[in-house]
Amino acid sequence: MxxxxxxxxxxxxxxxxxxxxxxxxxxxxxxxxxxxxxxxxxxxxxxxxxxxxxxxxxxxxxxxxxxxxxxxxxxxxxxxxxxxxxxxxxxxxxxxxxxxxxxxxxxxxxxxxxxxxxxxxxxxxxxxxxxxxxxxxxxxxxxxxxxxxxxxxxKLIADVGLVGYPNAGKSSLLRALTGAQPKVAAYPFTTLNPVIGTLAFEDYTSLTIADLPGLISGASRGVGLGHAFLRHVERSRMLVYVIDMAGADGRNPWEDYLSLREELEKYNKALLARRAIVIANKMDIPSAEANLRIFAEKTGTRPIAVSAATGAGIEPLKKLLHRESKRRQRSFRQGSGRSLRSAAGTYEAR
Missing domain, CATH: 2.70.210.12 (GTP1/OBG domain)
Known part of the structure; x- marks a missing residue:
């Protein structure tokens, strides 16, 4: 428990x-x-x-x-x-x-x-x-x-925190990346408690990735899992926004993304300065391609396209996270004192 x-x-x-x-x-x-x-x-x-x-x-x-x-x-x-x-x-x-x-x-x-x-x-x-x-x-x-x-x-300490609406596919993504076995089902709030997996690389570096409970509008005021979710986000050194690009629940993906950032800002403005990756999940569903183009236009951000269900895009994502892991290790060896928490920036697809 x-x-x-x-x-x-x-x-x-x-x-x-x-x-x-x-x-x-x-x-x-x-x-x-x-x-x-x-x-x-x-x-x-x-x-x-x-x-x-x-x-x-x-x-x-x-x-x-x-x-x-x-x-x-x-x-x-x-x-x-x-x-x-x-x-x-x-x-x-x-x-x-x-x-x-x-x-x-x-x-x-x-x-x-x-x-x-x-x-x-x-x-x-x-x-x-x-x-x-x-x-x-x-x-x-x-x-x-x-x-x-x-x-x-x-407040869980993890290198990477998966942030997204319920049913965005965070648990499936964690399983695809780390082999962890969070509960996966097609209904909201399947993940009621954080689940942590470890992504290990061949050079013996690793990242801990936390599958956090789904965030909904009003979380900064305690709606849904509210503060129970947001306090775990605080300790994640890097954030991965997981967006349901297919809009399977009838929501607009770009509105989900902007709403997530708004809730984080209301809770703690410093969270928006955290290093971040935006993931376009469920790209195996036909409607996702059109939504991806609109998303880029609406937000000015080009997400990394993946499908946790089919495995498409997972290996490139692992390589990106590996580069981040090495950057962090190099930073510590140089004694700069910097951590992911203090390094702002958002990754985009190339």
Whole structure:
């Protein structure tokens, strides 16, 4: 089960109490205070793990508490510190407070965020010893740990995100490119959750491609799958607009394309600066050729013509994506710090 949003109730461990104790040994009738301090409570820590791909474990077990600290004892024995509780989350998890403020964005493997800190341990009676107060009986209890409610939202990190209306053929295209097995059917919203496939090349470079749920008009306002879709688009380093060039559902392909860009702009204007490819899918259907010419006239963009159903145009598309993969690797080796996310431009058919 894929879950990309969950509520976490995190509670840090309570600190242990300080101890009231006095040294009692033979021939030492007035040994003085020797009460130890309580141990600190453990903290709840979120850690990004590349092996985790969903928030499902937190969805079903939202209450997480760290261990409390041990109480202090006589002979100046310090209570044991409570163990931290580490909660593994997928890379790409955003952490928000109830107010909506984002307090952490766990993108890199191993990146951590302390969700709820443990309470400090109390002080033993030895801290109250003075020249005039030789037998103190004061101590302090341990502090309560933090208790917080957090909303976790997963924004998938993929090299390429397939963007398009329902039934545009995104799942079929992903299958043709990567061999992944997303659900494919002739009805809208077949893809309710993102599916990721890997396109591997002979030179050992690769690209991850995400089949994202279909976008519809009004998504920026939460219509359809709305924000659940758009937050995954944010982390895709490159966008591939998949257009049903046959207009099989009675829509105009060029209006679909302009509507997609409009929804992305309303949600986050920076998405329009993302590197992008426009794919004219379903070119095996007779009406697609005429629509392709009109599309180029209406939008000023020449899409790359493919048919995910027959495989036509898939190999040239793979070569184009391969060039993009090598460009990205070269950019990293040169230490430019650029990524697909910061390189604007739109690919067109030559």
């Amino acid at each position: 894929f879950v990309d949003s969950a509520i976490l109730y995190a509670v840090g461990g309570r600190g242990g109490n300080g101890c009231v104790s006095f040294r009692r040994e033979k021939f030492v009738p007035k040994g003085g205070p020797d009460g130890g301090d309580g141990g600190d409570g453990g903290s709840v820590i979120l850690r990004a793990d590349p092996q985790i791909d969903s928030l499902v474990s937190i969805y079903y077990e939202p209450h997480r508490s760290a261990e409390s600290g041990g109480h202090g004892k006589g002979k100046l024995m310090h209570g044991r510190n409570g163990r931290n509780l580490t909660v593994l989350v997928p890379c790409g998890t955003a952490v928000r407070l109830e107010s909506g403020e984002t307090v952490a964005d766990l993108v890199e493997p191993g990146q951590e965020y302390i969700a709820a800190r443990g309470g400090r341990g109390g002080k033993g009676n030895r801290h109250w010893l003075t020249s005039t107060h030789r037998a103190p009986r004061e101590s302090t209890p341990g502090e309560e740990g933090e208790a917080v409610t957090l909303r976790l939202e997963l």
